[in-house]
Amino acid sequence: xxxxxxxxxxxxxxxxxxxxxxxxxxxxxxxxxxxxxxxxxxxxxxxxxxxxxxxxxxxxxxxxxxxxxxxxxxxxxxxxxxxxxxxxxxxxxxxxxxxxxxxxxxxxxxxxxxxxxxxxxxxxxxxxxxxxxxxxxxxxxxxxxxxxxxxxxxxxxxxxxxxxxxxxxxxxxxxxxxxxxxxxxxxxxxxxxxxxxxxxxxxxxxxxxxxxxxxxxxxxxxxxxxxxxxxxxxxxxxxxxxxxxxxxxxxxxxxxxxxxxxxxxxxxxxxxxxxxxxxxxxxxxxxxxxxxxxxxxxxxxxxxxxxxxxxxxxxxxxxxxxxxxxxxxxxxxxxxxxxxxxxxxxxxxxxxxxxxxxxxxxxxxxxxxxxxxxxxxxxxxxxxxxxxxxxxxxxxxxxxxxxxxxxxxxxxxxxxxxxxxxxxxxxxxxxxxxxxxxxxxxxxxxxxxxxxxxxxxxxxxxxxxxxxxxxxxxxxxxxxxxxxxxxxxx
Amino acid sequence: xxxxxxxxxxxxxxxxxxxxxxxxxxxxxxxxxxxxxxxxxxxxxxxxxxxxxxxxxxxxxxxxxxxxxxxxxxxxxxxxxxxxxxxxxxxxxxxxxxxxxxxxxxxxxxxxxxxxxxxxxxxxxxxxxxxxxxxxxxxxxxxxxxxxxxxxxxxxxxxxxxxxxxxxxxxxxxxxxxxxxxxxxxxxxxxxxxxxxxxxxxxxxxxxxxxxxxxxxxxxxxxxxxxxxxxxxxxxxxxxxxxxxxxxxxxxxxxxxxxxxxxxxxxxxxxxxxxxxxxxxxxxxxxxxxxxxxxxxxxxxxxxxxxxxxxxxxxxxxxxxxxxxxxxxxxxxxxxxxxxxxxxxxxxxxxxxxxxxxxxxxxxxxxxxxxxxxxxxxxxxxxxxxxxxxxxxxxxxxxxxxxxxxxxxxxxxxxxxxxxxxxxxxxxxxxxxxxxxxxxxxxxxxxxxxxxxxxxxxxxxxxxxxxxxxxxxxxxxxxxxxxxxxxxxx
Numbered sequence: 001x002x003x004x005x006x007x008x009x010x011x012x013x014x015x016x017x018x019x020x021x022x023x024x025x026x027x028x029x030x031x032x033x034x035x036x037x038x039x040x041x042x043x044x045x046x047x048x049x050x051x052x053x054x055x056x057x058x059x060x061x062x063x064x065x066x067x068x069x070x071x072x073x074x075x076x077x078x079x080x081x082x083x084x085x086x087x088x089x090x091x092x093x094x095x096x097x098x099x100x101x102x103x104x105x106x107x108x109x110x111x112x113x114x115x116x117x118x119x120x121x122x123x124x125x126x127x128x129x130x131x132x133x134x135x136x137x138x139x140x141x142x143x144x145x146x147x148x149x150x151x152x153x154x155x156x157x158x159x160x161x162x163x164x165x166x167x168x169x170x171x172x173x174x175x176x177x178x179x180x181x182x183x184x185x186x187x188x189x190x191x192x193x194x195x196x197x198x199x200x201x202x203x204x205x206x207x208x209x210x211x212x213x214x215x216x217x218x219x220x221x222x223x224x225x226x227x228x229x230x231x232x233x234x235x236x237x238x239x240x241x242x243x244x245x246x247x248x249x250x251x252x253x254x255x256x257x258x259x260x261x262x263x264x265x266x267x268x269x270x271x272x273x274x275x276x277x278x279x280x281x282x283x284x285x286x287x288x289x290x291x292x293x294x295x296x297x298x299x300x301x302x303x304x305x306x307x308x309x310x311x312x313x314x315x316x317x318x319x320x321x322x323x324x325x326x327x328x329x330x331x332x333x334x335x336x337x338x339x340x341x342x343x344x345x346x347x348x349x350x351x352x353x354x355x356x357x358x359x360x361x362x363x364x365x366x367x368x369x370x371x372x373x374x375x376x377x378x379x380x381x382x383x384x385x386x387x388x389x390x391x392x393x394x395x396x397x398x399x400x401x402x403x404x405x406x407x408x409x410x411x412x413x414x415x416x417x418x419x420x421x422x423x424x425x426x427x428x429x430x431x432x433x434x435x436x437x438x439x440x441x442x443x444x445x446x447x448x449x450x451x452x453x454x455x456x457x458x459x460x461x462x463x464x465x466x467x468x469x470x471x472x473x474x475x476x477x478x479x480x481x482x483x484x485x486x487x488x489x490x
Numbered sequence: 491x492x493x494x495x496x497x498x499x500x501x502x503x504x505x506x507x508x509x510x511x512x513x514x515x516x517x518x519x520x521x522x523x524x525x526x527x528x529x530x531x532x533x534x535x536x537x538x539x540x541x542x543x544x545x546x547x548x549x550x551x552x553x554x555x556x557x558x559x560x561x562x563x564x565x566x567x568x569x570x571x572x573x574x575x576x577x578x579x580x581x582x583x584x585x586x587x588x589x590x591x592x593x594x595x596x597x598x599x600x601x602x603x604x605x606x607x608x609x610x611x612x613x614x615x616x617x618x619x620x621x622x623x624x625x626x627x628x629x630x631x632x633x634x635x636x637x638x639x640x641x642x643x644x645x646x647x648x649x650x651x652x653x654x655x656x657x658x659x660x661x662x663x664x665x666x667x668x669x670x671x672x673x674x675x676x677x678x679x680x681x682x683x684x685x686x687x688x689x690x691x692x693x694x695x696x697x698x699x700x701x702x703x704x705x706x707x708x709x710x711x712x713x714x715x716x717x718x719x720x721x722x723x724x725x726x727x728x729x730x731x732x733x734x735x736x737x738x739x740x741x742x743x744x745x746x747x748x749x750x751x752x753x754x755x756x757x758x759x760x761x762x763x764x765x766x767x768x769x770x771x772x773x774x775x776x777x778x779x780x781x782x783x784x785x786x787x788x789x790x791x792x793x794x795x796x797x798x799x800x801x802x803x804x805x806x807x808x809x810x811x812x813x814x815x816x817x818x819x820x821x822x823x824x825x826x827x828x829x830x831x832x833x834x835x836x837x838x839x840x841x842x843x844x845x846x847x848x849x850x851x852x853x854x855x856x857x858x859x860x861x862x863x864x865x866x867x868x869x870x871x872x873x874x875x876x877x878x879x880x881x882x883x884x885x886x887x888x889x890x891x892x893x894x895x896x897x898x899x900x901x902x903x904x905x906x907x908x909x910x911x912x913x914x915x916x917x918x919x920x921x922x923x924x925x926x927x928x929x930x931x932x933x934x935x936x937x938x939x940x941x942x943x944x945x946x947x948x949x950x951x952x953x954x955x956x957x958x959x960x961x962x963x964x965x966x967x968x969x970x971x972x973x974x975x976x977x978x979x980x
Contacts, residue, residue: 012532012536013536013539013540016532016533016535016536016537017533017536017537017540019529019533020510020514020533020536020537023514023517023533024510024513027513027517031521031709032724033705033706033707033708033709033723033724033726034706035704035706035707035723035724036707036722036723036724037723038723039509039722039723039724039761040723040724042502042506042762043506043507043509043510043513045506046503046506046507046510047507047510049503050503050507050540214525215523216523216524216525217523217525217526218523219521219523232526232529233523233525233526233527233528233529233530234522234523234525234526234529234530236523271529272532
């Protein structure tokens with residue numbers, strides 16, 4: 001037996017255990033009895049301990065040294081295992097434990113601080129986490145850039161410098177578009193009314209089906225913050241319902257269907273290997289965003305949805321499909337990233353990217369963070385943050401140690417722009433299908449050109465192979481200017 | 491640090507991982523997408539491999555040798571760990587994994603075979619599992635009796651020979667009672683009508699609450715075969731609904747509430763130790779059966795339930811509480827163990843016990859099992875099995891490798907008989923509470939005298955301490971003869 005087969009067999013079990021840990025997380029957020037939190041944290045800690053031990057098992061190094069991969073896929077598997085092994089081995093067990101403990105603690109403190117709108121108790125904990133993350137980054141960077149070492153975990157091969165250049169190119173056109181849109185007379189009407197939970201959920205299931213969600217390998221439940229979870233034969237989505245705002249449920253579901261479909265669309269031969277999952281957070285987000293925005297918020301699908309919503313809710317205050325399309329794409333000033341429209345979303349990301357780079361580089365102290373946040377928000381959005389819950393406390397990411405994660409959201413949008421251009425060229429009559437509530441032709445193209453590859457190709461390579469063009473922000477910006485120019489009559 | 495503390499810390503993680511594996515089993519039978527069976531079997535096998543490795547970790551032997559338990563509880567913990575370590579060390583890792591994988595797969599095949607009423611595809615899988623279980627039994631028995639080695643896992647200290655003697659003592663009185671009951675003129679009226687699922691589930695929740703189920707540490711879901719799952723802060727129950735037979739849902743729920751309450755009633759200090767779970771399947775079943783039968787099917791609670799059901803379903807075809815009490819305890823010929831009345835239930839067990847002993851001993855081949863089942867059923871119950879789903883396919887147990895498990899159900903009934911006698915003496919006004927739909931005083935007595943001890947006392951010791959009398963089948967048989975003699979006017 002080739003050492004590579006031993007390595008694969010060992011990895012197979014690790015992948016299965018990791019999938020179990022993820023399923024446990026799903027359970028906690030959806031169905032777990034409320035009195036079980038202490039027990040669950042003990043169970044999660046035990047799973048983490050087992051996983052950490054396996055990821056740093058010295059036999060991995062020996063197998064890798066002796067392995068003879070026989071195919072392109074095997075070569076890539078070995079490279080991905082090598083990468084994870086190197087990263088895991090560089091982080092001292094003490095640091096990993098301390099990070100796990102502090103971030104689990106911080107999550108609760110963050111939630112309380114956000115609820116109480118009071119950052120004081122939270123900032124010292126964040127400071128602690130930042131210190132640990134910088135220590136982790138230094139261990140991972142091995143002399144290189146700290147921020148790059150963290151970013152690389154979410155978007156392999158990407159650097160802070162390249163992100164900064166990308167954002168510098170994007171910002172002026174986005175700001176110009178935002179200012180033009182907000183400055184024009186023609187403003188879409190908001191949707192109003194009361195939309196019962198059961199009807200929303202029924203309609204949302206229909207919409208998830210329209211986007212090809214495979215219910216035999218998934219399910220939908222309610223959670224506080226929508227997420228998707230799992231892969232291969234079991235990728236579940238969650239949603240939430242706000243009875244005054246059905247778009248919340250509908251579009252967060254389309255978004256999560258995009259994430260889940262990516263995992264479910266991967267070549268089944270890759271299951272239980274490092275190829276059997278989305279290759280990066282940016283590519284993941286490209287799938288959720290192209291489902292949600294380029295398709296879900298496009299004119300064709302909006303027309304179908306308008307009819308379905310009018311029927312389901314016995315009429316709407318918006319009475320024609322063009323007005324409904326404008327409503328779905330309404331651009332308004334707002335503090336919250338997750339509620340931002342397509343025009344402003346990336347501006348929220350750019351601000352977080354600059355701030356977290358400063359924090360990791362030591363150019364910004366946590367004690368000065370709220371002030372820095374508010375100043376930057378005012379500069380970028382022209383509005384003063386009214387309260388911390390709408391400002392520095394709005395995102396959970398930093399509390400759980402996710403530094404270097406935010407830019408992958410914007411990268412996802414950029415990738416989605418590239419993919420959408422190629423998709424539209426390859427499937428010229430896509431809008432006819434979407435107008436019938438059928439995203440099938442798009443799903444098929446995305447599965448064939450992106451999803452099925454799993455981790456086989458590196459992120460940029462994957463997008464460039466799929467689109468036969470270099471990755472560029474231009475398609476996204478052109479799409480946004482065209483779409484919002486037309487909606488707002490610019 | 492005492493070696494015992496090292497042992498405890500290690501065991502704590504093992505208990506947590508074992509609890510994760512059980513939660514995964516719950517997921518599979520309640521909420522898992524139907525397309526995820528292969529993946530789940532791989533995940534279960536990986537968990538089983540980790541658990542097996544931990545249970546056979548040579549350090550356990552070293553710690554046990556060096557440990558100095560300081561209390562009675564610690565001495566018992568050390569003994570239980572020693573017992574599991576010895577058992578686990580005898581089972582090769584390959585066999586443990588293979589069993590986990592095969593039984594996880596067989597569960598789905600069994601369910602399909604039962605639904606299709608076609609045992610053909612299922613028998614070869616069962617044959618495979620039987621072969622693995624015989625291999626396991628041989629490893630565990632270490633030269634002793636194969637069946638005893640399996641039985642001992644569910645009812646420590648019990649043997650097939652003692653069960654056979656017990657059943658030989660019980661059978662004549664049960665058969666005589668059954669024949670007398672079925673031969674008399676006075677036959678209770680069956681319940682008839684249509685009982686909508688939602689109403690059944692609502693009423694069932696009320697009934698679970700009446701029996702003290704702690705919803706903050708549990709939940710109720712639908713499953714093909716009702717079961718309870720988990721412990722400490724998270725013990726969930728499942729039920730099923732038959733719209734022509736509300737007793738199915740109601741009484742299976744009271745039964746599972748008994749199981750879950752046992753786990754939830756254990757001293758919280760025992761959590762994540764071997765004391766933190768029910769001490770045997772027989773004692774477990776004593777809790778579920780005393781909840782379901784001695785209380786749930788008693789005259790006092792039946793009177794309360796009659797009123798609740800009459801209200802919930804807008805009247806019943808049974809119009810007075812005494813007739814309802816007789817209906818609830820109706821003895822009829824029937825194929826299904828789980829639907830059997832108290833008089834015939836143990837006869838179903840005796841039949842399975844003899845058959846599975848023959849299978850394990852190699853005296854009966856799986857290919858001959860359907861025929862053997864049908865012949866024995868006809869001999870014991872005087873009726874020919876009409877279809878496999880009502881015969882050999884009715885129980886999941888053998889598919890999941892549970893050989894040696896069935897007799898613990900009858901033992902549970904025997905223990906429940908003993909406990910009921912002691913409980914009634916200690917709480918003479920219990921019926922007054924049950925007549926108000928409040929099982930509280932019984933739950934309290936059982937918690938104090940049985941449940942809270944967890945694994946601290948061995949099964950027989952526990953029952954004898956609680957009842958201050960030797961374990962005997964007499965209280966159960968006396969109770970049955972008295973109860974059914976009175977209902978049927980014998």
